[in-house]
Amino acid sequence: MSTISFRIKQKVLRELNCAAAFLLFAGVCLCLCMVTLSGCAEHSSGFIFTQQDITISVYVTPNANNSSAVAVDVLMPLTDETQTAVASLSARQWFSGKEQFQRDYTSNQDYWVLHHEYVPGIVVSPIAINLKDQTKSIIIFADYQTEGVHRFHTTRGGNMVLTLGRYDFTVVVPNTKEPGTGNE
Template identity: 30%
Template sequence: MALDSLTLDVAQRANDDMPIAVDFIAVRDPALLEVLSGITAQQWFNDREQYRRDYRQQFSVWSLELVPGQFMEAREFPLSGDQAAGLLVFAGYNTPGAHRLRLDEQRRAWLRFDSREMRVLNDSGR
């Protein structure tokens, strides 16, 4: 896994001022990566436990709950030692949308959680 620095930046009143469940998934199996790359965050959170039962050795998950206004820098990314075909991020927004990103080849990522969607910012900041 290439990612070794992660910044999580949540907008004030994001997600209608409600917490956002966020899962980072390091996927080892390329076929499973393609499957997970085609689902929405809502599908992931609804079916996460079934995926764990079906593919328990094929991926690792780091789960967080972020709150509006939160700012966090993870200098040591918990999944950084995993050998993976790819890295996905799902955010549990309460609005329609995929709410999914792939962060496969990045060494540093700054994720901005706006009111209704997340995006990757460049290293220069907010």
């Protein structure tokens, strides 16, 4: 009878070890999910990440910028200092002072910028952006001939739709209440 009880004890211990291993594995998975999800909610910089890879779909109307080409810069400040330096600039100030800004700050360390130029009425590919962890915000400047700020600023990292119109541009960021305009 002792061999039978020994075998039963071994079987019970094996089943307990499997159950304990399963519970440990489930606990570790749950912890990893919680850490991952808590990191998605808000970055310490205040930038709210909805995703790391975003796209900006661009629509250029046939009469965009009074039927003239329009330069567009998508700027992503990576430090508080560069964020402060550009946050209140109009597009005209940005484009006229861009060379000095690039001398004062280091690309890919303090900021990064994507430059595009669009001809009215053309169909263009979306702008693909892989956000860096330290991104403070996204600022879009459009060099229009008309008076105005022509700047859009967001701290939400989601896909956007940029429409270049005759006198100004609009940006729609899904999951927000109101669309933005280039004249903040």
